[in-house]
Amino acid sequence: MPYWITAALTLGTLVILLLMGRAPWCDCGWVDLWGTGGTSEGSQQVFDWYSPSHLLHGFIFYAALWLVARRVPLGWRLVIATLVECAWEISENTNAVIERYREATISLDYYGDSVLNSASDIVAMFVGFWLARRLPVWASLAVVIGFELLTMWIIRDGLALNVIMLLSPVEAIREWQAAG
Structure with missing residues (x-):
């Protein structure tokens, strides 16, 4: 039953x-497998440089739900994670949030x-959730840190920087990102 709800939410x-x-x-x-970063096409293809962030969402959701709801069956925890990821995909694609990204x-x-990229982002979250369940904690932490460092190195952005810049932009970070 929970997996049908997950599919319906998606x-x-x-x-x-x-x-x-x-x-x-x-x-x-x-349609291309990977969007060209720094262009309007970047987030239009199957994957982009923000796909790793969505993979990390899965790790984070799994860990958070394990901490606060570990007695809840895994399928229902996946429903909750999917609900949060889907809510993010919808809100991320509202005109208000798009404009916030562009200004901040x-x-x-x-x-x-x-929609293709959003579908892939949701699938990336599923993969992260599954990996977090399967990998030892140290390996999960290594994946999270590794992908954050990789995206910071390659595109000067990542999940943590994205959240900071969206919620409370820091001029020094913006300058560092623009210098790349």
């Missing part, structure tokens, strides 16, 4: 995104995700 989110006017796939006219971060070419 499908419902994709329908909502379409009804919000999000592009089903890249307006560029082709260096993401001037961000126009929202395609």
Whole structure:
């Protein structure tokens, strides 16, 4: 039963995104496995440099739910994680949040995700949730730290910096990101 609810939440989110006017796939006219970073096409393809952040969401949701709801069956914890991830995908693609990204971060070419990219982000969260369940804690921490360091090194951004810059932008971080 919980897995059907997870599937319904995911499908419902994709329908909502379409009804919000999000592009089903890249307006560029082709589907590619990886979007070109720093362009408006970047978040329109199957994966982008923010896909690792969504993988990390799965690790974080699994850990948080293990801490506060470990007696809740795993399937229901996945439903909760999916609900949070889907709510994020919907809110992230509202005009208000897109404009916030454009004004508070260096993401001037961000126009929202395609529905295809949002679907991949949700799947990345599922993979992170599953990996967190399977891997030892030390390996989970290594994955989280490793992906944060990798994205900070390659695109000067990541989950932690993204949250900081969205909620309370720091000029020094913006300058460092822009210098890359």
